[in-house]
Every structure is written in C-alpha cells, then in structure tokens.
Amino acid sequence: MSNKQGTVFVVSGPSGTGKGTIMEEYFKRYPHDNTFLSISATTRSPRPSDIEGVTYYFKTKEEFEDLIANDGLAEWAEFCGNYYGTPKKPVNDMVAEGKNVVLEIEVQGGCSVMEKFDNAVGIFVLPPSFTELKNRLVSRNTETIDVIESRLSRAREEIQEIDKYEYILINDDLDKAVETFRSILIGESQRVIRNKNIIKEVCEIC
Amino acid sequence: MSNKQGTVFVVSGPSGTGKGTIMEEYFKRYPHDNTFLSISATTRSPRPSDIEGVTYYFKTKEEFEDLIANDGLAEWAEFCGNYYGTPKKPVNDMVAEGKNVVLEIEVQGGCSVMEKFDNAVGIFVLPPSFTELKNRLVSRNTETIDVIESRLSRAREEIQEIDKYEYILINDDLDKAVETFRSILIGESQRVIRNKNIIKEVCEIC
Numbered sequence: 001m002s003n004k005q006g007t008v009f010v011v012s013g014p015s016g017t018g019k020g021t022i023m024e025e026y027f028k029r030y031p032h033d034n035t036f037l038s039i040s041a042t043t044r045s046p047r048p049s050d051i052e053g054v055t056y057y058f059k060t061k062e063e064f065e066d067l068i069a070n071d072g073l074a075e076w077a078e079f080c081g082n083y084y085g086t087p088k089k090p091v092n093d094m095v096a097e098g099k100n101v102v103l104e105i106e107v108q109g110g111c112s113v114m115e116k117f118d119n120a121v122g123i124f125v126l127p128p129s130f131t132e133l134k135n136r137l138v139s140r141n142t143e144t145i146d147v148i149e150s151r152l153s154r155a156r157e158e159i160q161e162i163d164k165y166e167y168i169l170i171n172d173d174l175d176k177a178v179e180t181f182r183s184i185l186i187g188e189s190q191r192v193i194r195n196k197n198i199i200k201e202v203c204e205i206c
Numbered sequence: 207m208s209n210k211q212g213t214v215f216v217v218s219g220p221s222g223t224g225k226g227t228i229m230e231e232y233f234k235r236y237p238h239d240n241t242f243l244s245i246s247a248t249t250r251s252p253r254p255s256d257i258e259g260v261t262y263y264f265k266t267k268e269e270f271e272d273l274i275a276n277d278g279l280a281e282w283a284e285f286c287g288n289y290y291g292t293p294k295k296p297v298n299d300m301v302a303e304g305k306n307v308v309l310e311i312e313v314q315g316g317c318s319v320m321e322k323f324d325n326a327v328g329i330f331v332l333p334p335s336f337t338e339l340k341n342r343l344v345s346r347n348t349e350t351i352d353v354i355e356s357r358l359s360r361a362r363e364e365i366q367e368i369d370k371y372e373y374i375l376i377n378d379d380l381d382k383a384v385e386t387f388r389s390i391l392i393g394e395s396q397r398v399i400r401n402k403n404i405i406k407e408v409c410e411i412c
Contacts, residue, residue, distance in 0.1 A: 124398070126405070126408050127408065128408070129407075129408055130408065130409070156409070159405070159408075159409055162398055162405060163398060165398055166397060166398060167393070167396045167397055167398060168396055168397075168398055168401050168404070168405065169396060170404075170408075180392060180396060182389070183388070183389040183390075183392035183393045183396075184389075184392075184393040184396055185393075186386060186389035186390075186393070187373070187389045187390040187391075187392070187393025187394065188393065190373045190374055190375060190386060190389075190390055191372060191373055191374075192330070192368055192369060192371055192372060192373060192374055195374050198374070198376075199332070199365070199368060199374065201335075202332050202333065202334070202335055202336065202365075202376075203336070203362070203365055
C-alpha cells in the first residue's frame with residue numbers, strides 16, 4: 001500500500017474532439033508521470049498489431065460473461081457481436097499502488113465509470129466550437145453528411161452531461177491541451193482530501 | 207465584464223514554510239499568467255522603498271476605519287499600533303475582469319478571507335516535515351529558541367485548520383513548488399463550475 005493513493009481520471013468528450021490525440025501525445029511526452037492508460041477487455045480476435053495487456057486484455061466470451069456476472073467491470077458494452085469493457089481490478093490495483101489511471105471513454109460510459117470508482121475525476125473534452133467540430137468531422141472525409149449530422153446531434157446531447165464532470169479541456173491547440181491536461185492531474189494530486197496520509201506524516205514528526 | 211471570471215487563491219501556511227518565496231518566484235517566472243498578488247492596505251507610514259498601490263495602499267486612520275465600518279475589508283488586524291487589511295474592492299474588480307488574485311496571508315486571516323470571496327480556493331503551504339521547519343527557523347539565526355518554539359507550537363495549531371483549504375503545497379524544492387502552484391492555478395481555471403459561460407458559448411454555435 002502506497003502512502004498516497006492514485007486517482008482515476010475519466011476523459012470523455014464527443015467524437016471528433018480529439019481526446020485520443022491529446023492522450024497519445026500526453027503519454028508520449030510524459031512517460032514518467034506515474035500515470036497510466038486503462039486497458040480495456042474485449043472478446044474480439046486479436047489483430048497482428050495487438051499485444052495482450054497493452055492494446056487490450058483478450059478474453060473468451062465465457063471469461064467476459066464471468067466478469068459481468070461477478071461485477072468485475074466498471075462498464076461494458078456489446079458492439080458488432082463483441083464485448084468491450086473496463087475491468088475494475090487492474091484499475092483498483094494501480095490506484096492502491098499510488099498510480100494515476102486514465103480512462104478514455106465516451107460520455108455515457110464515462111458517467112457510469114465515475115460512479116464505480118471512489119473520487120474519480122471527470123475531464124470533459126470540448127471542441128473550440130461546434131462549427132469547428134463539424135469542420136473536423138467533414139475534413140476527415142470518411143463519413144457521409146448524414147453520419148456527420150448524427151454525430152453532431154449526439155455531441156449536443158453528450159454536452160448536456162457536462163455537469164457530471166469536474167473539468168473542461170478545450171482542444172484548440174494540441175500542445176496547450178496536453179499541458180493543461182497535465183496541470184489538472186498535478187493539481188488534483190495536491191488536494192487536501194487526497195493527502196491525508198502525507199499531512200499526518202508531516203505533523204507526526206512534530 | 208469578462209467572459210470568464212477570475213479566481214481568488216488564498217495561500218497560507220505556518221511561518222517558515224516559505225510561502226512568500228514561492229509567490230515571489232512564481233510572479234517573477236510567470237508575469238503573463240493573468241494572475242496578480244493582492245495588495246494590502248495599511249495605516250503605517252510609507253518607507254522610502256514603498257510604492258503606493260504596489261507595496262501597500264496607504265491609508266489614514268480615518269480612511270481605514272471607514273473601510274472597516276463599511277465592510278470594505280475581507281480581513282484586518284492591528285499590529286504595533288497600525289492597521290493592516292485586505293480591501294475587498296480591488297480583489298472583486300480584478301476577478302470580474304477575469305484575473306486571478308493571490309492573497310498570501312497567515313492561516314487565521316486566510317480562513318476569514320475564504321468566507322468573504324465566492325469560490326475562493328485555499329492552498330496550504332506545508333514544510334516537508336516539522337524537523338525541517340525547525341531547522342529552517344533555527345538557521346535564520348534571528349530568533350531565540352523560545353520564539354522558535356512558540357512559532358512551532360503555533361504551526362501545529364495552524365495545521366489543524368488544513369481541512370478548510372483545498373490544496374496542499376509542500377515546499378521541499380522551490381522550483382517544484384512553483385511549478386506545482388502554477389498547475390493548481392491552471393487546473394482550477396478548467397473547472398466546469400468556473401466555465402459556465404464558455405460552455406454555453408461552445409454550445410450556442412451549434
């Protein structure tokens with residue numbers, strides 16, 4: 001048991017806000033921050049580029065259903081015939097060891113996950129504006145206008161959940177967003193409620 | 207009226223923890239953070255090095271007592287026959303303009319000030335240990351052992367108030383303390399509750 005517990009950070013935001021890019025850049029830039037990305041479990045078949053325990057925990061359907069039955073998942077969903085979910089144990093283990101864990105997850109799953117971990121901190125990634133979000137989705141050039149409109153409509157709905165999150169992170173400039181994300185993590189680690197042991201230790205040596 | 211209000215940060219901590227040094231270094235290092243140190247009012251006579259509105263607001267005894275009578279001070283105290291206090295108006299004006307204001311103040315005054323400003327954020331500066339605090343006070347070589355013991359005893363009392371503060375800042379290494387202080391400021395500026403206008407703006411452009 002570490003002197004200081006880690007913190008679970010739930011990073012959500014509408015599709016196209018670039019939360020994945022911010023996380024990727026943060027972990028590349030700060031590999032020694034004692035902060036780790038949560039690994040999802042899935043029943044889909046591994047691809048050649050997959051690494052067990054790095055890209056996913058690969059499970060059989062039976063194993064996954066056991067996890068569901070034993071309340072072993074913070075959230076899960078079925079998608080194209082496969083299960084995807086967040087196993088609680090590795091997250092709780094890392095937190096107990098004093099590590100921060102980042103869960104990058106869409107808004108509905110994020111709200112569910114925040115209820116499952118004590119003192120989890122929600123960060124909601126916002127586009128600079130909806131016009132900009134639309135431009136980003138259009139410029140990907142991979143989706144029809146109908147799909148884009150449905151994504152925007154979902155984004156509008158998702159933003160209604162923002163009060164369940166503690167922080168906003170506006171992805172206007174990647175560099176700034178990464179540094180701001182890191183400041184949120186550092187700031188949270190300094191909260192009085194997260195440092196009872198350390199405060200006690202400072203005082204005990206009186 | 208700015209789109210985003212600023213925040214009042216109350217920085218307190220026992221004598222000898224180095225809160226003044228951290229603030230001085232922070233303002234030297236980051237003069238463009240839109241963050242300003244609150245200026246106290248006093249009835250003491252200006253010294254040659256004093257600059258009105260920079261080191262202090264200099265007031266007559268009558269002016270100061272008017273401020274007290276009109277609830278114009280967030281806190282005040284009498285010391286060696288002179289009044290010292292924190293005028294509310296300049297702090298509220300800066301916050302309305304979107305600036306952050308830092309009040310560096312001892313613990314008793316800090317607790318009082320936090321009640322006077324909406325959403326003020328308290329940061330409690332701690333020594334790495336009480337042994338280290340004692341060493342620092344001894345090595346100043348300006349005070350008798352009795353005075354040092356009384357300071358330490360007061361420090362122990364002051365730390366009992368730490369739950370009224372949101373954050374701790376351990377002054378082990380000045381450079382690290384300055385950067386951590388800045389992260390707390392940046393993190394707080396991203397809180398959902400402080401960004402209602404910006405969230406509305408992002409959504410309005412749907």
